[in-house]
Amino acid sequence: MENDIVQMKNITKIFGSYKANDNISLKLKKGEILALLGENGAGKSTLMGMLSGLLKPTSGEIIINGKPAKMENPREAKALGIGMVHQHFMLIPAFSVLENIILGDEPLKAGRIDYKKAAKDIEFLAGKYHLEIDLNAKVSDITVGMQQRVEIMKALYRKANVFIFDEPTAALTPQEISQLMKITHALSEEGKSIIFITHKLKEIKEVADRCVVIRMGKVIDSVRVAETKEAALAEMMVGHKVNFAIDKKEVNQEKDIFKIEKLSVEAHGQLKIKNLDLTVHSGEIVGVAGVDGNGQSELIEAVTGLRKCKTGTIMLNGKKIQHQSARKIAEAGISCIPEDRQNVGLILPLTISENLVLKSYYKKPISNKGFLNYKKINEDGRRMIKQFDIRSQSEKELVGDLSGGNQQKVVVAREISAQPDLLIAANPTRGVDIGAIEYIHEKIMEQRNAGHGVLLVSFELEEILKLSDRVVVMHEGQIVGEIDPRDTSSEELGMLMAGKQQAEEMGEIS
Amino acid sequence: MSLSTILMTVFSTTLIYAAPLIFTALGGTFSERSGVVNVGLEGMMIVGAFSSTVFNLSFGNVFGAGTPWISLLIGGFFGLLFSLLHAVATVTYRADHIISGTVLNLMAPALCVFLTRIFYNGKGQTPVIDQSMGNFTFPGLANIPFIGKILFTRTSLIAYLAIFVGGASWFFLYRTNIGLRLRSVGENPAAADTLGINVAKYRYIGVLISGALGGVGGAVMAQSITLNFSASTISGQGFMSLAAMIFGKWNPMGATGAAIFFGLAQSLPIIGGYIPILSHVDSVWFQIAPYAITIIVLVIFLGKAVAPAADGRNYIKGK
Ligand SMILES: Nc1ncnc2c1ncn2[C@@H]1O[C@H](COP(=O)(O)OP(=O)(O)OP(=O)(O)O)[C@@H](O)[C@H]1O
Ligand SMILES: [Mg+2]
Numbered sequence: 001m002e003n004d005i006v007q008m009k010n011i012t013k014i015f016g017s018y019k020a021n022d023n024i025s026l027k028l029k030k031g032e033i034l035a036l037l038g039e040n041g042a043g044k045s046t047l048m049g050m051l052s053g054l055l056k057p058t059s060g061e062i063i064i065n066g067k068p069a070k071m072e073n074p075r076e077a078k079a080l081g082i083g084m085v086h087q088h089f090m091l092i093p094a095f096s097v098l099e100n101i102i103l104g105d106e107p108l109k110a111g112r113i114d115y116k117k118a119a120k121d122i123e124f125l126a127g128k129y130h131l132e133i134d135l136n137a138k139v140s141d142i143t144v145g146m147q148q149r150v151e152i153m154k155a156l157y158r159k160a161n162v163f164i165f166d167e168p169t170a171a172l173t174p175q176e177i178s179q180l181m182k183i184t185h186a187l188s189e190e191g192k193s194i195i196f197i198t199h200k201l202k203e204i205k206e207v208a209d210r211c212v213v214i215r216m217g218k219v220i221d222s223v224r225v226a227e228t229k230e231a232a233l234a235e236m237m238v239g240h241k242v243n244f245a246i247d248k249k250e251v252n253q254e255k256d257i258f259k260i261e262k263l264s265v266e267a268h269g270q271l272k273i274k275n276l277d278l279t280v281h282s283g284e285i286v287g288v289a290g291v292d293g294n295g296q297s298e299l300i301e302a303v304t305g306l307r308k309c310k311t312g313t314i315m316l317n318g319k320k321i322q323h324q325s326a327r328k329i330a331e332a333g334i335s336c337i338p339e340d341r342q343n344v345g346l347i348l349p350l351t352i353s354e355n356l357v358l359k360s361y362y363k364k365p366i367s368n369k370g371f372l373n374y375k376k377i378n379e380d381g382r383r384m385i386k387q388f389d390i391r392s393q394s395e396k397e398l399v400g401d402l403s404g405g406n407q408q409k410v411v412v413a414r415e416i417s418a419q420p421d422l423l424i425a426a427n428p429t430r431g432v433d434i435g436a437i438e439y440i441h442e443k444i445m446e447q448r449n450a451g452h453g454v455l456l457v458s459f460e461l462e463e464i465l466k467l468s469d470r471v472v473v474m475h476e477g478q479i480v481g482e483i484d485p486r487d488t489s490s491e492e493l494g495m496l497m498a499g500k501q502q503a504e505e506m507g508e509i510s
Numbered sequence: 511m512s513l514s515t516i517l518m519t520v521f522s523t524t525l526i527y528a529a530p531l532i533f534t535a536l537g538g539t540f541s542e543r544s545g546v547v548n549v550g551l552e553g554m555m556i557v558g559a560f561s562s563t564v565f566n567l568s569f570g571n572v573f574g575a576g577t578p579w580i581s582l583l584i585g586g587f588f589g590l591l592f593s594l595l596h597a598v599a600t601v602t603y604r605a606d607h608i609i610s611g612t613v614l615n616l617m618a619p620a621l622c623v624f625l626t627r628i629f630y631n632g633k634g635q636t637p638v639i640d641q642s643m644g645n646f647t648f649p650g651l652a653n654i655p656f657i658g659k660i661l662f663t664r665t666s667l668i669a670y671l672a673i674f675v676g677g678a679s680w681f682f683l684y685r686t687n688i689g690l691r692l693r694s695v696g697e698n699p700a701a702a703d704t705l706g707i708n709v710a711k712y713r714y715i716g717v718l719i720s721g722a723l724g725g726v727g728g729a730v731m732a733q734s735i736t737l738n739f740s741a742s743t744i745s746g747q748g749f750m751s752l753a754a755m756i757f758g759k760w761n762p763m764g765a766t767g768a769a770i771f772f773g774l775a776q777s778l779p780i781i782g783g784y785i786p787i788l789s790h791v792d793s794v795w796f797q798i799a800p801y802a803i804t805i806i807v808l809v810i811f812l813g814k815a816v817a818p819a820a821d822g823r824n825y826i827k828g829k
Contacts, residue, residue, distance in 0.1 A: 095697065099690060
């Protein structure tokens with residue numbers, strides 16, 4: 001066809017002996033928004049990696065604008081107008097946001113980088129697409145949501161013709177997601193083509209024209225989104241019916257398991273948590289909702305011992321735990337599924353089973369007089385891989401080679417299986433497929449039903465409302481409101497969060 | 511001796527000893543900013559010192575007073591050639607950077623002393639060069655009262671040039687697009703790669719600039735301080751430069767400042783004698799001082815300084 005911008009023909013990709021993509025063909029028209037749907041490890045990122053020149057197909061052909069393209073490296077893909085927002089951010093923490101955006105396409109003036117022009121161009125784009133970014137901030141200091149916006153801006157700045165968004169919404173708040181949807185529509189109206197990868201069916205319904213479903217490296221079907229129901233999409237993807245209901249038991253919630261009093265925490269020279277009080281009872285899931293960057297990350301870091309508390313107390317089962325090492329705090333009974341799985345939760349060059357024992361390797365029975373019992377480590381690894389359905393070739397596979405959602409499952413498996421008194425879960429289902437979300441939710445609920453406490457920090461308001469017994473809203477380092485999830489909708493909660501933010505901003509102006 | 515004479519002596523001696531360190535520390539900065547650890551600076555200095563001395567001895571009568579300056583370029587050129595080994599080993603063949611650098615350090619003195627024996631009738635050291643870098647008085651500037659005498663009279667021109675190169679390096683790394691890209695491959699090569707930046711190319715650039723500057727550094731040592739070449743011409747200056755680079759936080763300006771500080775340490779054995787209070791101290795202490803200061807600075811600052819994130823890490827592309 002004339003107006004096929006991208007054609008991928010019979011693409012097969014083999015890693016070692018593992019077929020990640022099996023004879024996949026795909027077409028993308030001008031102005032089309034195509035969704036890719038598939039379980040964790042189905043091969044979506046691999047397929048897109050080949051389209052963006054990062055990976056080489058084992059066999060098959062890629063045709064761009066009617067001409068066969070070699071795609072030896074990302075440079076060629078870029079020259080052909082393909083821009084990819086990667087699932088795992090490709091940012092340089094030591095550089096400023098501005099430098100990250102222009103890297104490789106720097107405007108020059110008399111031999112030096114014209115930072116002024118660059119900033120102007122980007123601010124123009126930021127205004128046009130309503131993407132709020134702070135150009136002068138260092139990337140290491142900004143939130144995950146802002147990093148995601150920077151990645152999107154990188155693609156916009158390069159004026160790509162074909163945009164590949166690999167799970168761009170996993171780390172965004174609802175407001176940001178709806179903004180991204182608008183951007184996507186605007187791009188398509190400008191005649192750009194977009195490939196959108198997401199595990200959220202609602203987003204597919206909202207944004208895409210067509211959806212290609214991939215399972216175990218093969219294309220299962222290609223459907224028109226308008227004519228297909230969400231449930232049907234889910235079923236196609238997983239291969240069986242998905243159950244969305246969850247079992248919330250009546251449990252005794254009298255005991256205070258975890259109590260924070262008058263906590264203040266500083267980060268980057270700013271007071272990020274101000275005099276915060278928070279209690280989690282036994283058998284209770286407390287959801288923390290809030291616009292990204294209002295102190296959620298600092299709260300988690302302070303509780304898990306990664307950041308110093310300035311003042312205040314943190315108590316677990318009546319014992320003070322602040323000012324202790326991260327290991328002591330973990331041993332006291334706190335587990336954490338961190339926000340940033342790649343930098344905090346996992347050691348990518350280690351195997352799955354090694355990552356699963358990161359918190360217990362120094363204790364019996366894993367360690368015996370200083371020697372690691374690898375037989376046991378790998379046995380346990382195999383068991384957990386089965387239990388948590390981590391799609392992998394073996395327990396000795398490097399975590400860095402796993403698909404994004406399966407990396408997340410490794411973290412979840414390790415933290416939940418420790419049976420902690422308090423589980424802190426920050427976006428625990430970031431980037432995992434519907435089937436796995438269901439499973440992780442069940443596991444979190446089991447924690448609660450067994451009488452443990454859970455602190456759930458999430459941008460997914462539906463997730464928060466579905467799981468939590470109580471939801472608090474966090475704003476500017478303080479808890480500013482509390483709601484009952486049973487009689488609040490996600491729209492109302494979203495309004496409440498945004499309202500706080502807006503009221504604040506209005507107040508600042510007047 | 512008047513105060514200004516003492517200060518002038520301290521200042522110019524410091525600069526003379528600092529000059530080779532500045533060039534070499536800047537070299538190290540380029541290499542490590544691009545992500546290649548360069549412990550081979552010592553070897554690169556040795557090659558630079560040797561090649562420049564041979565050139566000076568062979569062509570001194572042709573080029574006259576300009577010889578030492580041309581010798582620096584020769585030293586830089588051979589330093590660059592020598593560093594090519596490091597680049598090929600670490601970037602193309604992904605060898606361990608420390609091992610490759612150590613090989614250079616073992617190879618350079620052996621090779622250069624061996625060649626010295628072949629070229630100069632079996633002797634372990636070259637004759638002394640006739641055309642050396644003398645001191646320099648800046649016309650005009652020297653007449654500024656007090657300051658002119660301390661800073662601009664009978665001082666080291668090449669050190670001022672080195673400081674200028676330090677400023678230029680900063681400009682290159684932090685204001686040009688090539689500099690930005692070079693730093694990006696030292697921070698996160700995978701990210702740079704997705705933006706179409708050729709990681710290997712920029713790492714080669716980093717290492718080769720480093721070799722050239724290290725070679726110049728060694729040449730300055732031979733042309734202005736030792737005035738010949740032997741196994742002891744370069745005795746730890748490469749490592750001091752490395753320390754200066756770390757002390758200077760992998761920033762060209764910082765490296766320059768730190769190198770001047772190490773230059774002061776190196777010049778202690780000489781200026782110690784001129785300064786009344788210090789003249790009673792046993793000179794052994796002054797000779798130990800530069801090395802001791804290097805170690806102390808490293809111990810104190812190595813843990814705190816932030817190296818480029820991917821420094822020393824080879825980049826393996828997805829297959
Ligand atoms: N470099 C690699 N070496 C070996 N195996 C790999 C490599 N990259 C990916 N794989 C494997 O290929 C399969 C497909 O991975 P891919 O990242 O494409 O999945 P995905 O569909 O993007 O999943 P997710 O939704 O979790 O991001 C996975 O089983 C993964 O383990
Ligand atoms: Mg993926």
